[in-house]
Amino acid sequence: xxxxxxxxxxxxxxxxxxxxxxxxxxxxxxxxxxxxxxxxxxxxxxxxxxxxxxxxxxxxxxxxxxxxxxxxxxxxxxxxxxxxxxxxxxxxxxxxxxxxxxxxxxxxxxxxxxxxxxxxxxxxxxxxxxxxxxxxxxxxxxxxxxxxxxxxxxxxxxxxxxxxxxxxxxxxxxxxxxxxxxxxxxxxxxxxxxxxxxxxxxxxxxxxxxxxx
Numbered sequence: 001x002x003x004x005x006x007x008x009x010x011x012x013x014x015x016x017x018x019x020x021x022x023x024x025x026x027x028x029x030x031x032x033x034x035x036x037x038x039x040x041x042x043x044x045x046x047x048x049x050x051x052x053x054x055x056x057x058x059x060x061x062x063x064x065x066x067x068x069x070x071x072x073x074x075x076x077x078x079x080x081x082x083x084x085x086x087x088x089x090x091x092x093x094x095x096x097x098x099x100x101x102x103x104x105x106x107x108x109x110x111x112x113x114x115x116x117x118x119x120x121x122x123x124x125x126x127x128x129x130x131x132x133x134x135x136x137x138x139x140x141x142x143x144x145x146x147x148x149x150x151x152x153x154x155x156x157x158x159x160x161x162x163x164x165x166x167x168x169x170x171x172x173x174x175x176x177x178x179x180x181x182x183x184x185x186x187x188x189x190x191x192x193x194x195x196x197x198x199x200x201x202x203x204x205x206x207x208x209x210x211x212x213x
Contacts, residue, residue: 019055023048024181031185034148034155035192037092042078045145046071065127066138073142077149095196098152106143106154113139133165140165153200156193163189 026048033041049070056064081093098106114135121131128134144158163185 017055019051023051023055026051028181028184028188031159031188031192035188035195037095039078039081039093041148042074042081045077046074049074065134066141069138069142070145073145073149077145080149093151094199095151095153096200098147098150098154102152103154106147106158110139110143113142130169133169136165137162137169153193153196156189156196159189160186 026044030041030045030048033044049067053064053067053071056067114132116135117138118131118135121128121135140158140162144155144162147155147158
């Protein structure tokens with residue numbers, strides 16, 4: 001498996017690793033499949049997590065740990081979508097905006113989780129050289145994938161917030177392909193957000209809890 005962390009090529013003076021490149025290509029595919037509400041988004045995300053874990057392990061512990069979470073939540077998301085509940089007329093998973101209570105719960109969990117994980121990293125310095133960004137990415141990814149599994153449009157907003165920290169962190173740590181690919185991620189997130197937003201309105205779900213459809 002050592003070849004995964006070998007150099008594939010150089011781009012704009014940055015070394016591109018095989019693991020970084022292949023893992024993020026699968027990540028892009030998973031995001032595109034999520035946009036299309038395809039059940040295959042979950043196994044592809046699982047495979048991306050396996051490859052990126054190999055890329056980050058031993059260097060970015062928080063990011064490596066995030067990939068373990070990605071794999072676990074991908075299995076749960078597959079189960080959640082595969083149950084056949086909440087289907088729309090086209091047979092795919094239906095989407096909706098979260099209620100205010102759900103939003104408050106996710107924001108609270110994200111805030112408390114980030115603080116708890118960051119303090120854990122600070123108490124164990126060998127786990128992370130930069131505890132707060134690692135903790136933010138770690139917890140934000142859990143929240144984003146939870147929202148995706150529940151068919152919530154807020155899934156896309158959560159990914160945007162994770163990317164705001166993930167992009168500079170990847171560049172700073174030599175994972176240039178991850179940084180470059182997030183430009184494409186950004187475009188997919190915006191298109192996916194628009195698509196899910198419109199579908200949530202067509203499906204009769206209120207945009208805001210208590211508002212008319």
